[in-house]
Amino acid sequence: MTGLLLGTLVNGISYGFLLFMLSSGLTLVYSMMGIINFSHASFYMLGAYAAYALSLHIGFWGALVLAPVIIGLLGAIVDVAGLRRLQGQGHITELLFTFGLSFIAVELVQLIWGRAPVPYAIPAALEGALFTVQGVTFPVYRGLMLLVSVLMFVAIWLFLRLSRTGLVIQAALTHPAMTQALGHNVPRIFTCVFSAGCMLAALAGVIGGNAFVTEPGMAASVGSIIFVVVIIGGLGSVPGALLASLLIGVLQTGAVALDMQLGGLASWLPEAVGRLRIAQLAPVLPYLMLVLVLLLRPQGLMGRRAG
Amino acid sequence: MKQAMLTWVMAAAVLLGLPLLFPSDGAISLLSQVGIWSILALSCNLLLGYGGMLTFGHALYAGVGAYAAIWLMNSTLALPVFLLPFAGALAGLLAGCVFGFLTTRRAGTTLAMITLGLAELVHALALMLPDYFGGEGGISVDRVMDDPAFGWAFATQQSVYYLIVTWGLLSAGVLYWLLATPFGQQLRAVRDNPSRVAFTAHDPKAVRYLACICAGMVAGVAGALSAVNLEIASAEHFSLERSAYILLFTYIGGTRYFWGPVAGATAGVLFTSWLPAFTSVWQLYLGLFFILVVTTAPQGIAGYLMDSIRVLGRGTFTARRTWIVQLVTHGLMTAGLVVLAELLYRLMLADTTEQAWQLGVVSLHPAGYLGWCLGLLLMVPALVRKLAMPAGGQA
Numbered sequence: 244m245t246g247l248l249l250g251t252l253v254n255g256i257s258y259g260f261l262l263f264m265l266s267s268g269l270t271l272v273y274s275m276m277g278i279i280n281f282s283h284a285s286f287y288m289l290g291a292y293a294a295y296a297l298s299l300h301i302g303f304w305g306a307l308v309l310a311p312v313i314i315g316l317l318g319a320i321v322d323v324a325g326l327r328r329l330q331g332q333g334h335i336t337e338l339l340f341t342f343g344l345s346f347i348a349v350e351l352v353q354l355i356w357g358r359a360p361v362p363y364a365i366p367a368a369l370e371g372a373l374f375t376v377q378g379v380t381f382p383v384y385r386g387l388m389l390l391v392s393v394l395m396f397v398a399i400w401l402f403l404r405l406s407r408t409g410l411v412i413q414a415a416l417t418h419p420a421m422t423q424a425l426g427h428n429v430p431r432i433f434t435c436v437f438s439a440g441c442m443l444a445a446l447a448g449v450i451g452g453n454a455f456v457t458e459p460g461m462a463a464s465v466g467s468i469i470f471v472v473v474i475i476g477g478l479g480s481v482p483g484a485l486l487a488s489l490l491i492g493v494l495q496t497g498a499v500a501l502d503m504q505l506g507g508l509a510s511w512l513p514e515a516v517g518r519l520r521i522a523q524l525a526p527v528l529p530y531l532m533l534v535l536v537l538l539l540r541p542q543g544l545m546g547r548r549a550g
Numbered sequence: 551m552k553q554a555m556l557t558w559v560m561a562a563a564v565l566l567g568l569p570l571l572f573p574s575d576g577a578i579s580l581l582s583q584v585g586i587w588s589i590l591a592l593s594c595n596l597l598l599g600y601g602g603m604l605t606f607g608h609a610l611y612a613g614v615g616a617y618a619a620i621w622l623m624n625s626t627l628a629l630p631v632f633l634l635p636f637a638g639a640l641a642g643l644l645a646g647c648v649f650g651f652l653t654t655r656r657a658g659t660t661l662a663m664i665t666l667g668l669a670e671l672v673h674a675l676a677l678m679l680p681d682y683f684g685g686e687g688g689i690s691v692d693r694v695m696d697d698p699a700f701g702w703a704f705a706t707q708q709s710v711y712y713l714i715v716t717w718g719l720l721s722a723g724v725l726y727w728l729l730a731t732p733f734g735q736q737l738r739a740v741r742d743n744p745s746r747v748a749f750t751a752h753d754p755k756a757v758r759y760l761a762c763i764c765a766g767m768v769a770g771v772a773g774a775l776s777a778v779n780l781e782i783a784s785a786e787h788f789s790l791e792r793s794a795y796i797l798l799f800t801y802i803g804g805t806r807y808f809w810g811p812v813a814g815a816t817a818g819v820l821f822t823s824w825l826p827a828f829t830s831v832w833q834l835y836l837g838l839f840f841i842l843v844v845t846t847a848p849q850g851i852a853g854y855l856m857d858s859i860r861v862l863g864r865g866t867f868t869a870r871r872t873w874i875v876q877l878v879t880h881g882l883m884t885a886g887l888v889v890l891a892e893l894l895y896r897l898m899l900a901d902t903t904e905q906a907w908q909l910g911v912v913s914l915h916p917a918g919y920l921g922w923c924l925g926l927l928l929m930v931p932a933l934v935r936k937l938a939m940p941a942g943g944q945a
Contacts, residue, residue, distance in 0.1 A: 279659045329845065334659050335604050339801060340844045342794075346837030354831065354898055467670045467790065470663045478660060515681035523678055530671030537652050537664060 250379035251500045252493065257385045259492025260392035261451055265465060266472040266484045267399060268443030274479030275416050275436040277334050278326065281341040284469060285348035286441040288462040290314045290448025292352055295363035295457055303366040311445040318441025322434045345462065353459050360458035388450050395443065399481060412436060471529045475536050477546020486544055491529045498525040558723070565715045569708055578707045584819045585714040586776045589721050591800040591811030591818075593768035596725055598797070599805030600734070601761045602741030603654070604662040607669030608796045611766040613676075613787035614645040615773025617683065620783040623691040631693055631704050635717045635774040642770015643763055650762030655755055657744060669793050676785040688784025691777075704778070714775050721768045726808060728764060737761050795822065798836070802843050804850025813851040831895050835888070879932040886928030889914070893921045 269283045280286075290310055297306035297313075321344065329336050365384050372380040403409040415422040415429050423429045455461070472491060476483030501521040536543060565585075569578055590612055597603040615638030622629050622637050629637065653664045676683040683689070694705050704710055728734055736757050739747045744754040777783050786792070795818065803814020821839070825832040847854050861873045892907050897916040907914045907921070914921035 277659075279663065325841075325845065332848065335602070335662075336844060336848065338604065338659055338662060340841065342797075343837050343841040343844055346840065347834060350831060350834035350837060354834070354895055357898070463790070467666055471667050471670075474660070474663055474667065515679060519678060527671060527674045527678065530667055530674065533664070533667045534652060534671065537655070541655055 246377035246379050247500060249376060251497050253379070253381055254385075255493030255496035256489060257389050257492075258496055259489035260389055261447065261454070262468065262472055262492055263485050263488035264392045264395060264447035264450065265444060266469040266476070266488060267395065267481055268440035268447075269469055270473045270476065270479055270481055270484045271399065271443070272437055272440035273473070274481070275412060276433050278337045278341070278437070279334070280437075280440060281338055281466075282321075282344040282348060283341075283440070283444050284462040284466040285345045286314055286318060286444035287448040287451070287465065288352060288457075288459070289317070289348060290445025291363065291452025291457045291461065292356055292361070292448075293445065294449040294452055295356075295361050298363065298366075303369075307446075307449050310449050311442045314445030314448075315438045315442035319434050319438040321441075322437040326437065327430055327434070345466070349459050349462060356459075358459060360456045363453045363457040365453045384454060388454065391446070391450055395446070396481075396485060403481075468529055471533045474543055475529075475533055477543025480543065480545040483543055483545030491532065494528050494532070495525045498522060498528055558719075562715075562719055565719070566712070569711060575707055578711050580819065580823060582707065582711045582714050582779050583823055584816050585711070585718050586772050586779065587796070587799055587815035587819055588812040589718050589772035589775070590769055590796050591803060591815045592722055592725055592808075593765045593772065594796050594800040595803075595805055595808075595811045596728070596737075596761055596765045596768070598800055599810070600729060600741065601737050601758060603657065603758060603761070604659070604797075605653070605665045605793075606662050606790070606797065607649070607653075607665035607672075607793050608765075608769060609788055609790075609792035610649060610665075610669045610672055611642040611645050611769035612773035612776070612792070612796075613672070613783070614766075615639070615642045615770030616777040616783040616787050617641070617689075617773075618770070619774035619777040620689050620691055623693065623777075624689065630702070631778060632702060632713055632716075634778055635713075635771045638770040638772075638774025638777075639767045640770070642773065643767040645770070646763035646766025650759050650766065654758035654762050657754070657758065666790070666793075669788060669790060673785060673788040673790070676788050683785050684783070685785060688782050688786070690782045693778050693781055710779050714779065717771055717775055721771050725764075725768060729808070733757070733760065798840055802840060802850055804852030804854075806849055807852035807856070810850050810852035813855070817851060829892065829895075831891055834891060838887070875935070879935050882928045883932035886925045889921060889925035889928065893925065 265284070265287055268286075269280055272278055272280050272283075293313055294303075294306040294310040297309055301309065325340055325344075326337055329340055369384045369387060371383055373383045373386045374381055403413065411422065411427050412432055415427065415432050419429050422432075452461070468491070472487045473479075473484055475491070476485070476487035499522045503521050504517060504519065568581055572578065572581065590608065593611075594605065594608045597605050597608075615635075618637050618641035619634040622634060623631075649665075649668050652668060653661055656664060677685060693710075694703050702709070704713060729737075736747065736752055740754045740757045747754050747757070773787065776787075799814040799818035800811045801814065802817055803812065804810030818836075821832060821836045825835065829835070843850055849857070858873065861869050865873070893914060893916045896907055907916075914924070916922075
C-alpha cells in the first residue's frame with residue numbers, strides 16, 4: 244500500500260510538473276501582456292516536432308537547446324507581425340488571432356510531417372530506471388522532466404523578482420505608458436515576453452513529445468487542460484499555476500490508480516453511473532475541480548484580480 | 551419599423567424559395583446545414599457581438615437540445631416532430647440556467663476560458679456515460695413516425711428544410727425582438743462599459759446571465775433541429791471542435807450586424823462541407839481566412855459587404871477605383887496562395903501517382919517550375935501595390 248501511494252505521488256508530481264511547464268508560459272504571457280495565448284498548446288506541439296526534426300541531425304541534447312530557441316523566434320515573429328498590429332483593438336481580438344493561429348499550426352504540421360505520429364523517441368541513454376523503492380520504479384526520463392521543470396520555475400521566479408529586466412517587465416505590465424516615458428522600449432519587452440512564453444511551451448514539447456506521442460492531435464489533447472490549470476491557479480499567478488498543476492497531477496494519477504467502482508461508494512447512484520470505475524473518472528476530475536473553484540473562489544487559488 | 555417588417559418578409563420569401571432554385575438533394579441538405587449553423591451563430595452573436603462575451607462552449611447548449619430531441623423521439627411520448635425544437639429550446643434554456651450561472655460571473659477572456667472548461671467537462675461526461683449519450687457512436691433515431699400529427703411526416707429532406715426555416719425565422723425573430731427591448735440596450739451597455747452599468751444600479755452579472763440563458767435557448771432549438779435533420783446525436787455534439795466552429799462562423803460573418811452570423815454560417819458551411827470535396831487542405835484555408843478577417847476586416851463579411859455597397863454606391867471616383875483595384879489584387883494574391891498551398895500539399899504526399907493538380911485543361915506538377923512561378927506571379931500585384939503605398943497608408 245505504501246508502495247502504491249508512493250508511486251502515485253511520485254508519478255503525480257512528475258505529471259504535475261509537466262503540466263506546470265506547459266501552463267507557466269501561458270500564465271506568464273497573460274500576467275505580462277493580458278493576452279490569453281490560445282495557440283500556446285500549438286507552440287508545445289511545434290516544439291515537439293522541431294525537436295524531432297532536429298534530433299535526427301544533432302541528437303536529443305542539441306534539440307533540447309535549439310528547438311526552444313527556434314520556436315521562441317517564431318513566437319517573436321508572431322508577436323511583431325500579428326499581435327503588435329492588433330494592439331488597441333482589445334484583448335478579445337488578440338485571443339481570436341491566436342485561436343486562428345492554432346488552426347493553422349495543426350494544418351501546417353500535417354502538411355509537413357503528415358497525419359500519423361512521428362517516431363520521436365526517448366534517447367537510449369535516458370532509458371531505464373533511476374531508482375526502485377518498494378517495487379515502484381522511477382524512470383530516468385521522469386527525473387529529467389522533473390529537473391528541467393523545477394529549474395524552469397526557479398529561473399522564472401528569480402528572473403522576475405531579482406533582475407532589473409524583470410523589474411522593468413513588471414512595471415510595463417501595470418504602467419506601460421510611464422515605463423515607455425522612462426525610456427524603455429515597451430513593445431520590445433512585450434515581444435520578448437511573448438517569445439519567452441512560446442519558448443517555455445516549446446521546452447515542454449521537447450520533453451513531453453517523446454514521453455508521450457508526437458502527433459498533430461497533441462496540441463488539442465493538452466489545450467484545454469492547461470487553461471483549467473491557469474484558472475484554478477489564478478490567472479497570471481505563476482506559483483498558483485504550480486500549485487494547481489501539482490494538485491491536478493496527483494489527483495489524476497491517484498484516480499487512475501484506484502480500482503474501485505462508484506456504486507461501491509454510493510449505492511444510491513443509478514446503475515449506469517455506479518458501474519463507472521474511479522479510474523474512468525480521471526479525465527473529468529480537473530474540470531470538476533474547475534467548477535468547484537469557480538463556485539467557491541472565483542479568482543482562483545492564488546489569483547488576486549477580479550474579472 | 552415598416553422597413554424592418556419588409557426586410558423580414560423578403561428574407562422569409564427568399565429562404566422559402568431557395569429549394570426551387572437549388573432542387574438537388576445535395577444542395578438542400580447543404581441549405582439545411584446552413585440554416586442550423588445560422589441559428590447557432592445568431593445565438594452565439596447575442597453573447598459575442600451584443601454582450602461582448604467570448605464563448606468557447608456554445609456547442610454545449612446545442613448538444614443538450616439535440617439530446618433532448620433524441621430522447622423524446624425514442625421515448626413513448628409521441629411528441630410531433632415539428633414541436634421537438636420547442637423541447638430543445640426548453641432544454642437549452644435549462645442548460646443556460648445551470649452553466650450560465652458558472653460562466654457569467656466573470657467577463658472577458660476569463661469567461662472564454664471558463665466556457666471552454668465547462669464544455670470539456672460535459673464532453674468528457676457524455677463520453678463516460680454511454681448508457682445515456684451513446685458514446686462515440688451516438689444514438690440514432692427514425693424521425694418518420696407511423697402516425698404523424700397533421701400528416702406531416704418529414705420524410706423528405708425538403709420538408710426538413712422548411713421546418714428548419716420556420717424555426718430559424720422564429721428564433722431570429724425572438725433574438726431581434728429581444729435586442730430591441732430595454733434588456734437588449736442593457737446588454738450592449740454591459741459590453742461597452744460594465745462599471746457604468748453597475749453604477750446605474752443594474753447588475754452586469756445578472757444581465758450577462760440572462761443573455762446566456764436566452765442564447766442557450768436559441769442554441770437548443772438549433773440542436774434539436776440538427777437531431778431531426780441528421781437523425782443522430784453523439785458525444786461529438788459537445789466537442790470543442792463544434793464550439794470552435796460556431797465561434798469562427800459568427801466572427802467571420804461579422805458581429806456588429808444582426809444578419810452577419812447568417813453570412814458567416816453560409817461561408818462556414820461552404821468551407822467545411824463543400825470545399826473538402828475539392829481540396830484536402832480546406833482547414834488551412836479556413837484558418838487563414840479567419841486570421842485575415844480578424845486582422846484586416848474585424849467587421850466580418852457583413853461589414854465588408856456593407857462597406858462595399860457604401861463605397862461603390864456613393865463613394866468618389868478615386869475611392870471606387872481604389873476599392874476595385876484592392877479587390878482585384880487581393881483576389882489574385884489569394885489565388886496565388888491557394889496555388890502554392892495545393893502544390894506544397896502535393897509535394898508532401900507520400901503517394902507520387904496523384905501528385906499533379908488538375909485544373910481544367912491545365913495540369914500543375916509540384917516538381918515543375920510552372921506552378922510555383924504562377925503562384926508567386928499572382929502575388930506580385932498586391933506586393934507592388936503595398937510597396938508603392940506611402941508609409942503608414944491604409945492597405
